[in-house]
Structure formats: structure tokens, C-alpha cells
Amino acid sequence: MTTTDNPPGLDLERLRTYVDRERPGLVSGPLTGRLIEGGRSNLTYAVTDGSSRWVVRRPPLGHVLATAHDMGREFTVLAGLYPTPVPVPRPLLLCRDETVIGAPFYVMEHVDGVPYRTAGQLAGIGPERTREVVLGLVDTLVDLHAVDPAAAGLADFGRPEGFLERQLRRWDKQLAASRNRELPGIDALRDRLGARLPISGPPTVVHGDYRLDNVLVGPDDRIRAVLDWEMSTLGDPLTDLGLLVMYSERLPVADSPVATTAGAPGHPEPAELVARYAERSGRDASTVGWYTAFAYFKLAVILEGIHYRFTLGQTVGAGFDRIGTLVPAFIDRGLNILNTKD
Template sequence: MSTEGLDTDALSTWLDSAAPGLLEDPLEASLITGGKSNLTYAVTDGTREVIVRRPPLGHVLATAHDMSREYRVMTALAPTDVPVPETFALCEDESVIGAPFYVMERAAGLAYSRADQLAGHGPERTRAITERLVDTLVDLHAVDYESVGLGDFGRPEGYLERQVARWKKQLDASRSRELPGMDDLIAMLDADIPTGGDSTIVHGDYRLDNVLVDDSDSITAVLDWEMCTLGDPLTDVAILLAYQQLAEAAPPGTTAGLVTDAPRAPGYLPRDEVLTRYAERSGRDVSDLHFHVAFSFFKLAVILEGIHYRHSHGQTLGAGFDGIGDLIEPLIQAGLHAGSATDQ
């Protein structure tokens, strides 16, 4: 049974040659809700279930929804300490279902996006889960990207300059209205780009609900690699902190319209302890992250503006998009505040 954005008959025919024996006809697909960017489907033949990922239905930002990059990085990380789903097949021929896509294992575990999900575990287990979240990020940043075949996956030199330029370009592609404070934030970032530092594999959107956690509170898979590249590892630390700051600042009972309020759960590792644990285990200096956190809020604002654009043009699937356009200005203001702070 097909669902919008995924023709299961076409998928089945393609899988017969790309991954023989993986699934048998007939196939049923369902959209996994919660995603606000690439579309994720559970596909089953009644015996086995896999995951299919494809770009959004319309207004695809250049380089922002590259299926081959997600597929390549997960395949490369399979033999490392970073838990990733097994990858089965990649299709770059848009004629099959109307867009590139890939097929991967449905890994065991849950993605915790809400504080009430964690609250049932109690503070000790929640703390352990969030400690492992930080440790997994350290493991990712410790991978020798040359040794796993990702030496050409990005250009570490000038990474931050290119990131600011890239996200300004992404904003231009989705900007259809005035965004108060955005030009000031961009000017602040342009004037304060750090130089130096080491380079690692960077996830790009690292947070608790982008990993799966099993019944033993172990992380079984890191997901959503669409923004992965080689670059400054502190950008991953900063985006993790930015999501946590937003959740903590939101009115009780809300998620600030964003992805997660999980950091509100009792036992969730406080931001200062996130930094301490990461610094001790990675050996990196995290004493000055004001640019990185400001950039994280800028990036989140651009991402949500793109989602707002697609939603206003009827190009999103699933629920949770109403009112998302109202969230951009608070993100801009958070970025301006972070960029002007003397410490984090």
C-alpha cells in the first residue's frame, strides 16, 4: 500500500534488483511522524520492517537533503564505536519514486523527544541516558575520518566561514517575509568567525531525539545525518546546548513549538555538566562557545523558516507545523543574545 511520497510498487520492483530478498511483495508503508525535513517511512512486508528516507515533497534546498551523503556516512561509520543503522541500498534515480532515497535497518530503541517519556524512567536513568548522549558525540568526534573512507566528505579548512555563507544562502531560498533582527545576527556572525581548531566528522543536528535508546538505556543508533560533513566539532556541542536552552526557557507544558522538551526531565544532564563531560572526555577546550551557540540559533531559525515556507505552500507531510513561522524571531533574538555574551 503506497502513501504520499512513496510508491511501494515502484519501490518493490527496484528492491528486487538492488537488494534481492530484503522484502517480499506486497509492501505497506507508513509515514513516521515528527520529522520536519526529510521524510521517513516504515516499510514492511508483514515479516520484516525497514526504513526508507527521501527528501521533502517540494522546495528542496540545495545540498540540504542529499540522500547519498546520509547513506555514505552511516555506511562508513558501521565498523566504528558510533552506533548507526545497517544500510541496505541507495537509489539516486529520481524516476523510481520521484526523488532519491535509501533503505536502512529499523534499529531497535526509542527516540525520546518529550520530558514525560523520560520522567517515567526516573532521574538516575535519565542522567545515564544523557551522559551516554554526550559520550556518543565524543566517540563520533574521535573517528579518524580518513581511515573510514570519508577524507573527501567535506573541506575542513574554512568550514565556519562556508557554513555561515551556506546558511545565508539557504535563508535566501526560503525568505518570503521580513525577519526582524536577522540581518543584525548575520552581521554579528560574519564579524566574529573563529579560526583554527581541529576538524572531525560533524553530525550537524545532534540532540537526544536524533538517537535511539533501548531498554538497557544504551544508544543503539544515531539518526538524521542529512547535515553531516567534516568541520568544527564544537558546532555539534553548541547545537545540543541550543536545543537544551530552548527547552528550558519554554513555558511549562510546551516545547516552544520545536522538536523536544526532553531536557526538562528530572535528571537530564545540566548544560554545564554537558560541557564538562564533553571537555574531559574529548580533551577539547569549550570555554568560549559564544559564536558557535549564536550560529546554532541562526541555523535553527533558517531551518524553521524553510519548514514554514514549505508548510505555507502545502509541501509538508504530517502534523506539528501550524504556527511554526512564529518561532523564528525568538530564535533570532536568542542568537543575538548568545553572540553578545562573554561566556556560555
């Protein structure tokens, strides 16, 4: 049978041939697929044979930052977490052979649920349900950080020693790979973060991009799946909390193409989220300001990489033309947080 409707970056006929060889009987009809909009990094596709549904993930087209789009890491962490209380899609197939569709990719089961990407979407479910969803996001993060990496087969998933120092070096290196314009303040932000490194607690599995936009919520307002594990590793769990705090603030620009649910009626304030995490996890979260400033630095670098791909004509989807305008605002917000702490 032939396949139809190839979305950008995914040859469905070649995908079908590969899946039939590796997992005979999984697919029972011609494949159709579509790009799932909303992502700004790895590409995600919904694929179906008319009766069953799957999700395919692959790196972005064109310019790819080293270590930032490793399909094998995503597949490994999904396989490790699937048996735990952390809700993740079931991973089915990993392909490292770039000749199949032009890049490594993996296939996972489709999970029904809603990704709440904006305050307007949350407003539609009302303040009480919004509060329950967002607090559930914190509780799921606590569950993630409670997973024993060794028991989940993830003991070698990262090097926790010196994690924060390496994170700063990594994101500075990623910035250098995409930097083609002046970015006032970003070097100062990096240097001030490096001069104030907190002492990390016991390491855990960290998601690396934990926010409401990266989970699927069921009709019962419970989180059905945590998605987008491309930056996961073993490290300091408060990096996840700092990022969640950042996304719980009103982003420092109007009409931002970056998703945020902050400001929706019923959405808990960042301080409440930090307090709930600290109480339920038993961790000291008093240094969360540093981690929040680091989150702004990290996202500024990610956005600059996306902006760079946009200037090269290597992005797929809408909204990329405004990404570059966000970067200076994120740099300023990170510096302001550190100034407040000083």
C-alpha cells in the same frame, strides 16, 4: 505480489520492484509502510514485508533547498561509520534515480529503540535514567568526533578549511531561498557571528543536527543508533556541541512544536554537558557560546525554510502551522547569547 497502504511520497509497489531488482531476496512479501512522524525535513518511512523491517529516507515534497537533502551523503556517512564504535543503522541500498518514487532515496535496516522527543517522555523513565541517557548522548558525540575520517573512507566528505565561514554563507544562502517575510534581527545575528569567528581545532566528522531527538535509545538506556545525517560533513566538532547545548536549554517559546527534552527531572544542565565533552574529548570548549549562538541562527533558518514549505502547502504531518512563530524567538536568543559574551 501487490503492495498496499502507500504513505505520502512513497509508492510501495515501485519501491518493491526496484528492491527486487537491486537486492533479490531481500523482500519476501507484500510491502506496507507508514510515515514516521516527528521529522520536519527529510521524510522517513517504516516499511515491512511482515517479517523483516526497513527504513526508507527521501527528501521532502515540493520546495527543496539546494544541498540540504542529499540522500547520497547520508548513505555515504552511514556506510563509513557503520564499522566504527558510533552506532548507526546498516545502510542497504541507495537509489539516485528519481523516476522510481519521485526523488532519490535510500534503504537502511530498522533499529529498535526509543526516540525521546520531549521532557514528558523522559520524565516517564525517572531522573536517574534520564541523566544516564543524556550523558550517554555526550559520550556518543565524543566517539563520533574521535573517528578518523580517512580510516572510515570519509577523507573527501567535506572541506574543513574555512568551514565556519562557509557555514555562515551557506545558511545565509538557504535563508535567502526561503525568505518571504520580514525577520528583524536575523541579519544582525549573522553579521555578529561573522565578526567573531573562533579558530577551529582539528576537523572531524560532524553530524550537523545532533540531539536526543535524533538517536534511538535501547531498554538498557544505551544509544542504539544515531539518525538523520542529512547535514553531516567534515568540519569543526564544536558546532555539534553548540547545537547540543541549544537543545539542552529551555527553548524560548511556550508549547514549542520543536522537540526538546530540557527541563526533564534529572536532565543535566548545559554546563555539565560541555564539561563532560571537554574532559572526555580533550578539546577546549571555552568558545561554546559562539557555537550555541550559531546553532540558534542555523535552526532559525531551517525553521524558516519549513515555514515557507508550509505556506506553499508542501508539508506532511502535524505542527507545521506553528513553526513560523518560533523563528523570531530563536533569532533573539542567539543575539542574547552574543550580548552576554560581549
